[in-house]
Amino acid sequence: MKTVTANxxxxxxxxxxxxxxxxxxxxxxxxxxxxxxxxxxxEIASDESHIAVGAYLIELQDDLPGGQKWRREGIRLSGPTTGSTHAQATA
Known part of the structure; x- marks a missing residue:
């Protein structure tokens, strides 16, 4: 299964x-x-540049991103990997 994603x-x-x-x-x-x-x-989604940009297909496995780019799509789905989870350096 696949789905179309964009920003x-x-x-x-x-x-x-x-x-x-x-x-x-x-x-x-x-x-x-x-x-x-x-x-x-x-093709239809790509023509909607007034709504979404960078449309492309992703693989789905068990209703979650799958295929070779599963990690990238998981990060896109859940948000940035930076922030409070990383230790801050003190001066």
Missing amino acids: RLTDGRVIYRTTTGHWTSELAEAARLDNDQADAVL
Whole structure:
């Protein structure tokens, strides 16, 4: 299974294409596409540059990002890896 992901033009948030042709920030609402559907939906999504930028396909396994780029997509889904989890250097 695949889905289409992109970044929302207005704020850069990760978004996914739904089965109704809209965009959502919830992966659970993303359209699950087989290989025959995926390229056609990606082409339509790529033409919506007034809403989303950088649309591309990702693999899904068990309703989570999968395939070779699963780690990257997991980070995109859950947010930045910097912040309070890293120790701050003191001067």
